[in-house]
Amino acid sequence: MQFADASAEYSRSREVLNKAALSVVPRQERTVEKRTYLQEYKCCPPALFMITATLIEIAVFIYYAVDMNRPMGAAGPAPVYSPLIYNPYRRYEAWRYLTYALIHSGYVHLVTNLVMQLVLGLLLELVHGWWRVGTIYLAGVLAGSLSQSITAPRTYLAGASGGVYSITYAHVGNLLLNWSEMSFRWVQLILCLSLTIGDISFALWDSYGSPTPSNTGHMAHLGGAIAGALVGINILRNLKKRQWERYCWWAALVIYLALVLVGIVLNATLPVPEFFPDDDYTDLATLRELRLKSQP
Structure with a gap:
């Protein structure tokens, strides 16, 4: 009897998983092969990107x-001495435009971002694959830091919100191209x-x-x-590509690349005196020591 109850519970869980996954799949893609894949999906291998990113962010925190x-x-507080956080005084350390996503200011900041990226990211990753979701996530992280740096040039930046917003609004792009084929599209x-x-x-x-x-x-939210x-x-x-969707695809690609290129150029060569703060070349070990000594 217990085995039967466990099997029934597993079947209900499997049905919920399938419906959630199919909610982000256009109807044309719901072939027998796709449905069979979803039915056989046992989270092994798991949706690697979102889970890995989440574990790394927890470990860094x-x-x-x-x-x-x-x-x-x-x-908070946030570790502003970290080599990962976006530091407006060390913009020459270009990796910070991406790695700031690993730093969070307080457990509410961390938990909010992790819940959002797991709930929304795993649904997309289950169907569209880890590399697609990973590309969207990192594109949002980069766009977020470039946007924030230009509009608030003396502000530190931490958190995965740029990536989370990118994952969230990737659903909008999915709806735009597959509106007539999507289930739960109005929701x-x-x-x-x-x-x-x-x-x-x-x-x-x-x-x-x-x-x-x-x-x-x-x-950073808007950029993401x-x-x-x-x-x-x-x-x-998007397997069923209509003519207008091809134009939309190219327009989206050109607009994104143009915005990122403009953001990089402005961050590197903006000809406005004293717009960005002066660079700080203090070595990281000394910076850490000074920050820890100054904390209350």
């Missing part, structure tokens, strides 16, 4: 929580619109109406969202 030798609160559209309205409203209030503005990188929609159109699966 724990490492710096121990390294700072102080209680880690809901909102997905309403959720995306609700998130957009809510985020824009909070960004405006936080920037112009709040007596105590947060350190949220709103432009735009990157996700554009890159999602480029690389998410």
